[in-house]
Amino acid sequence: MTGIVGYGCYVPKRRIKVEEIAAQWGENAETLKNGLLVREKTVPAKDEDSVTIAYEAARNALKRAEIDPQEIGAVYIGSESKPYAVKPSATIVADALGITPAVHVADYEFACKAGSETVFVVYGLVKSGEIKYGLGIGSDTSQGAPKDPLEYTAAAGGAAFIMGNDNVIAEVIATYSYTTDTPDFWRRDGQSYPTHTGPFTGAPAYFHHTLNSAKGVMEKAKMTPKDITYCVFHQPNGAFPLRASKMLGFTKEQFEPGWVAPYIGNTYSGCSLLGLASVLDIAKANDIILVTSFGSGAGSDSFIFRVTERLEKVRNNAPLLKYYADRKQYVNYATYAFLRGKIKMRED
Amino acid sequence: MLTIPRNWREKPQRYMLKGGKCKDCGYTMYPARKVCPKCHSENIEIIDLPREGKILTYTVIYSAPEGFEDFSPYAVAIVELTNGARLMLQIVDTDFNNIEIGKKVSVVFRRLFVEGKAGIIIYGPKAIVED
Amino acid sequence: MRDVAVVGIGITNFGYLWEKSWRDLAVEASLEAIKSSGVDKIDSIYLGNFSGGTFVEQEHMAAILADYLGFLHIPSTRIENACASGGVALRHAYMEVASGMSDVVLVTGVEKMTDVVTSQGVYSLSMAADREYEGYQGVTFPGLFALVAKKYMHDFNATRKQLAAVAVKNHKNASKNPKAQFHNIITIDDVLNASIIADPLGLYDCSPMTDGAASVILMPLEKAKKLSNAAKPIKISGIAQATDTIALAQRNDFVTFQATIEAAKKAYQMAGKSPQDINVAEVHDCFTIAEICAIEDLGFFEKGKGAKATEDGLTEIDGKIPVNPSGGLKGKGHPVGATGIAQIVNLVEQLRGQAKDLQVNNAKVGLAHNLGGSGATVTVTILEVI
Structure with missing residues (x-):
């Protein structure tokens, strides 16, 4: 049986409401909320990025998988918001989780499908017997231009899945x-x-x-x-x-x-x-x-x-999405703009 | 700022919270050392430090040093982990009014600082107060 | 070992000295010390300096000082032990004279801190902490002492107002010290209402960035007595240095500075004195909380009682134990490498009865306490009228 042996998620604590963004641009929040069916969105802290989000999600997945990280044979992160244009993200996460060095590691970019892509590929590797376990992560600090409709929705968060052939939960x-x-x-x-x-x-x-x-x-x-x-x-x-x-x-x-x-x-x-x-x-x-x-x-x-x-045996080894969803700290548009790097700071 | 080789060398401590434990007297430390500061034993084993602890004392820094200006104000605490090892950690994602001596914290993985727009991003441990 | 005395002293104005380079300052203080000692040659130089490299992009400063003083070819050595660089330089000069190796040794402390912007200065100073395990978390020096203050207030129910009393007293004293950086009297409310630097320490709880230099000439006591045209020699009757963990987190007790306790114990023993024998003290008040911990760890007050004692005026110039009549680091200024030597200069003035408006009555025995980093290095020096 091949499938998921561990899963984990992470979303940042900060939130901005649609009302707050709408007020900034003089738009009607109710119309937007009814159209988009989004009330608020997560905002990453200044010290969070797609790597730290991937790390926290993967750490939660490891807790549920109850495996030795060294048994993981592949680590892939799918993201549209890599901190570096050139320098892998997944190596940072693999290193920090103690999965390196005997492991195949790569970053995926494939628009918003990059996350499921990683799960698809590790599933294949695991099923073929090439590796024992594989870790696939989708993680983003999504970009949306100011005043663009996308700004009301582009959020930050991620989830990680460890695939394997034993102790499968799904x-x-x-x-x-x-x-x-x-x-x-x-x-x-x-x-x-x-x-x-x-x-x-x-x-x-x-x-x-x-x-x-x-x-x-x-x-x-x-x-x-x-x-x-x-x-x-x-x-x-x-x-x-x-x-x-x-x-x-x-x-x-x-x-x-x-x-x-x-x-x-x-x-x-x-x-x-x-x-x-x-x-x-x-x-x-x-x-x-x-x-x-x-x-x-x-x-x-x-x-x-x-x-x-x-699944029920390992579910509570790590926080549920509800835990992260319920911990909230609302920010105003100015703070949001700063956190998302939209305020031009002095460069040394 | 911290150079790349220096940070790379510190990865066990920064990325994985590796510490040391004296096999003779049991003293736990962050980072691991060659010599136990309590009993002078050189019989130190490298261990994974627990990622939970409590605040022994804390402050909120408003006047930040170079490289940390974007983060200020930020809280910093001396944390005692559940096995007794102590270390300095920023406390993030926590309302300053919710930080108190004795409060439980857990370690998270965050950006520590960024060397300008073109430079390296340094990652490592910080902590959040557990509600 | 020979008895050693301070024979000459020199000190520059302290403050933002835009027109003066570190060389100007070090030479000015050194020349004043040399001239006031009545010697015409020196055998060796020690230079206390914390971070020429980051403040003025200059290492290897001791040789420059020898050169600019016109004493080329004599040994000249720079000592770096964070904010205790001056005190440690003094101890090395003491050993060189006491051992018989040299007869006349110049000790100068200097720091030029205002050629960099504040965030760079804060960054330079933070190098005196544990770079890898404190600095990388963004901890500043005010931050480290704020961690101490928070714990002290928590453990002893001390108040910010009591801490503020240190700043008010030291500004008052500094207002009468012509060389001091600050001459403004401040109130408790000024301290409490100032912007917060690192909670609970505000701007007035912190010593400033300062340019300045101070110098002393050490000689064997017996030879000093024979100098015809010098001021009264003051004997160094005790001098000691101790260490503690550089990382604050590694200490068992965040509100007791063990290095101060150890250095004081040795210095008192060497001088044959006890805390009760001290008539005047210059202690390392880099932050208000630091003075409170120092007066406890030096044995003037019980642990936990220093804040109240300060609030009650026991450390005023006319108090039970006058502390920092010069204005201390807080009021006089804190040019890091110069501080340990400036304390000696101020005490010599006190013991010679030349401290003018700041004079402590009948001062015969003085103590200097110089602390580096968050207390990883401490020197305690006891001076005595002979």
């Missing part, structure tokens, strides 16, 4: 990827903020790939939405995944446990994985979980998992 039943080059969102090298294409991000991009990938994996597993206990989708805002779940025929009960964007925001590569972590925080043995990620121009990965008895 078995992989099927995987499926659906990919085309559909350029609805990108960030050119050297640019601080991404560019997106408005309505084009919807039907031909997010929905086309998400729906086809989810349908593909269910078909492969010979399942229908009725067989699925929980569904999780990529969450660029609160509205897109809700609409996707409805279009696929999922109910509120199936969808809501993995719907984290309304109170976390869009954590880019962390999104769908945080949703999965949130579902694992409550799932019971034999529950079936569908996860479909999405990355702009990157397509969608889908997984179907079946939860095992072991």
